[in-house]
Amino acid sequence: MRVGRMGAALVAALGVSLVGAAPVSAPAQSADGSVRGTLPGGGTFIVQPAAGAPVAGISLWYRAPSTGFGDPLPGMGRLAATTIAASQPITGTPVGRYVDQLGGRISVTAYPDAVAISTLVPADKAGDVIRALTASYFTPVIDDAGLTVAQRDLAEEGFFRQFSPDDVIDDLLVNALFSDGPARFPTVPTPQQLQALDIAKVKQYAARAFRPANAVLVVTGAVDPNVVESAVTGPADAAPGAEPALTEHPVPQPQPLTTNGTEPGLGLGWVGPAIANEKEATTFDFIADYLFRPDTGIVSKALAKSKTTVDGKFVTYHDPGVFLISISGGDLTAAKAIVESALANVKKPLDERTFAAARQAFVYHMLDDIQTPGELADNFGWYTVEGNGAYAPGAGGQRGRYFAAATELTPASVAQTVSAYLDRPGATVTVATASSRPAAAKTSEGAAK
């Protein structure tokens, strides 16, 4: 094993040193000041300079199934990215620790079809962090010590996740909505699933998922666009091209699911528009904001004084997106009635005044959600790996395609779009505590139990 690590390190160093000086190619500056281009080893880069705090948000995004490339291995995407962050690369310091030692922050996030490594660091260290991140992920060194640390991190994350009703319900809803594919499994593995992910499988996954040509590097904040030249090329023999975007397969009639949890809850979910359908996807973002944004959403406010927590979101996946609602705690029956009434109301056109105010608030909320470099970097990364980077709310600012789509919404178009999707059969989930479990239907197969 020790020899193996040395071998990998040598390959990594040689790969970097032989081709590391190649410049990034064909950068193009957009009207909004962002610069996009191709990394020397393939892959995409986006740099969006922004004034404000002396920080940089640096993210590496990958289109990669969370369950691996073959038979489903739940949790693989998150474990592989986390293991690399904890493993010792040729540069000597694991990249996770390196960022921490700069006083910055680093996190790994996994989705059914994507993995992201996000950092927030002092702007004057941006070049160093870009180099460290790309060196660590483009030529991944995965060692036993790193895997052990990552396994513990994920085990703890899984432990805490069971106490988050929203996460438990969302996992089950997408499980119910699709017939196959990674969305049927939570991205955080159960202890049993974690055991099945050995170092050989992690290495195999990482070599394919994190290859340079599959990367989207996003840099935002108080940086100069040429900072991206700090990215290393990666191994010369890495496979070219990016992974294709993932198309999921919805089931025609989702079956109701039930599970045990720490708090009683309900979930409602529907398949929504694909990211390519910009007007419809924006419609669902608008509806999620209007009904469910904490503090301001119609439903959130209606339930503010109750003991019920409600969360509603549209997730703009490649194809299709999903609209998920979770309700937990308190009087679930009463809360569900409020949610269903609110959904019925948005299937009819809102009056012009209400609609205009809701849209103005929606635009503000979107701008607020992408105001920091870290938020902006993840915004660009998400929309790019899902296949429509030009539609990212951060792209082009308020003159970009996202906000143009928001401007085009009308009360009638919103009602029509919502009806078109929510009148189809949706998924329902019931979470019972051990003492209150109803005699319900099928229990999920892949989702957390």
Place this chain on the structure above:
Amino acid sequence: MIASRLILSVGLCALLAGSASATAPATLPVSTVDLGSAPFYVQNDATSALAGVQVLLRAGLDRESSAQSGLAALTAETIARTPVDGVPLIDAVAARGGTLSSSVGPQYVRFYLQAEPATLATLAPLLARAIAKPDTSLAVVNAARAVVAAHIADDESNPVSVGLEMLRQSYYTNGAALPVYGTTGTLANLTGADVRAFMAAHYVRGNAIVSAAGNVTPQVDAAVKTLASAFATTADAPVVTAARPFGNEPKEIVAHRDIGVPYLVIGFAAPSVSDKDFAAMLVVRAILGDAFDRPSATTLPIISRAVGVVYAYDANPAELAVYVNGSQLDPARGLTAVQGITSSLATTGMNADQLKRYKTIAHGEWQTEDVSIADRAFAIGNFVAFGAAPDSGPRIAEAIDAVTAADVKRVATAYLKRYTVALVIPRATDRSPG
């Protein structure tokens, strides 16, 4: 083989030498706009889509008597609930595409308004109107009271909040020691007349520090002028907040709450933002925050951290609190370990490598501390409130870089030798050794 080794060494040198440094845009300056009555501190960023305006008002906890505990928060919430066109101000702002928030500290109350610049220009006058003429009717005050009471309940279930309140109650000599939201008992007794009297005394122009960040257009400038004029021009009596001296032996306070695991919170005196030792204390914060965490791949979430550090520099005297998460580390062991570190810093000091490491962390933590528009507006106002220049952020970063081992030793000796311990333990649980 030889060629390969040569290439390898060149590659390593290139890697280890670090990359070409980015040419970061120049730090945004903070300018001062004369509002005619009060200065307005602005960090303008014309590329930002949003703007945020903050009013920091010397009407915080230290203006309260014991019987008035909760009045500062109730007053702020009453303003937020004052109807505008029949809708509570906070909802009217949200409906127009903005955010209004408020918070109360030991000495200041903070109002923050954020929106797109053109919208903000229409929202600031609404806040001005509510400040100039708050609705202190029973209905509105009761609505505000309900919100404040909910905050009391929320804080009671958070062991860190409980511990910090316990320490603050032990630390300050006057109203600054009172609970932020009062108690259910004191809150129930407060009336609209109390709110009016509190505002008449303390919501005056001379107590206000106005700051803004983001895209602060001339429209926003004009709106802020309207906002500043909402405050009365009468004078307010000064109040001096002081800290109680620590005893030779640590004071220990115990509280029981409905929480899952015990938390231990250790409180130290700390230098304010304008103190020459502030930067050195930020290095100490980095040391204490880094010393206890288990190895992890990425930055640990708060719930997974064994020890956390809160530097409450939104007051003078300031306070540094170190909390031990009982789910990750036995509180008694945590206390012993913290004592070991603080004692070592005060006696042995740090070697050059340690100092360099923690200065780097402290520098980075400081740079990434105030990133959002709201946080940057807060930082500017907070600097001014406690005697520092409005643009102190970069200077403090430079001061961190200049901290010496002797500075850290001096700060550890001056501030870390005496402390108070707050132990928050689950109800119906035996008291842990502490």
